[in-house]
Amino acid sequence: MSAAFKFAKEGGRVVSYAVRAVAFLHLFSMNVYEFSSTSGDSMLPTLQVSNDYAIVDKRYKYGRNVKIGDVIVARKPNAPESWVCKRITGMAGDIILIDPSKGTLTGLDDDDWSEMKEIKTREEIEHSDNYNNYVIVPEGHCWVTGDNLTDSVDSRTYSVLPMGLISGKITHAWYIPHLWPIGDQYLRELENGYKPEHPTERNQGR
């Protein structure tokens, strides 16, 4: 009897410590720093397809102090349970040319839900040139694209991203191909990718 009681008490103690430890880690990873794996080829020259780990600075949550050219982690507006990692290529007030290289919009059967626009007839949609258009980024939003434009689902599909969906900015990335730390791994700082084209813009980026 007393042995069983002692066992239960010790078990409760262990569970209580575990709950507090997990909660603390969660608080830390929500508000300070998070270390998480990335996958996919939409950020290809910057982040590897697999085995790449991102160090996310959560002080940039909700887009606080983010600048054009930063790599951010955000919830996908049209699928909030999934997270994407993209580069900011337009801030509020910027006028964006969506993507003239895509030509006319094809494959509408898959993603016409994601277009934020007035309802049109199917014929009108098929004959309009949706990607060869300009968008003004509204207040509190930003324009995000992957670095690998040919294989990226980004603002060109789901339009502007509300800053409230941003969870942090990736400051470092760590490529760890093997569980055992031998040779190939490397840690690098992700740079702001904004290159101003006009000399007068030069001070705005960084």
Next chain:
Amino acid sequence: MTFTNYSALKYTLKQTLVFLSWVPVLYVINEHVAFVGVVEGLSMKPTLNPESNGAKLDHVVLWKWNCKSIQNLNVNDVVFLRSPINPETVYVKRIKAKQGDLVVPRYPDTRSRVLVPVNHLWVEGDNIHSIDSNTYGPISSGLIIGKAVYIIWPWTRIGPIPTGGRECRESRLSERGG
């Protein structure tokens, strides 16, 4: 003399540390399960904050568990959401249409019909003087912070959230012949 002081100090320190170690647990519960939300502003009048002087702010139970998934959000639910215009502010609005609904918008929106995209919601304030989806369009369900389920303060108003607002889905409007 020092012996007693020392043990009392040790006891206090230990209790403080035990309390501090539970703070993250409280944080996780407040962030992911439930919390108390305070309604500010008049955009939900007369459902919430019916008195215009703003002296008695309504406090509601804010249910946060799994609230970002569209399956758990229904038309006529009152929700707290992160503003799409300024992410540092929080709005209280009522869901008026979900993904796939055709909406008949009102004043600031000049379009005749709006289609709500997948995983998006159309939100409006019960007060006609409200900055809502008629200004900023449909919002992603990822911006939802929680669902208001019960008024708990002031005590004269304890009870479930009353209904309110207008019908704006075109399918329902045509059913009623209007």
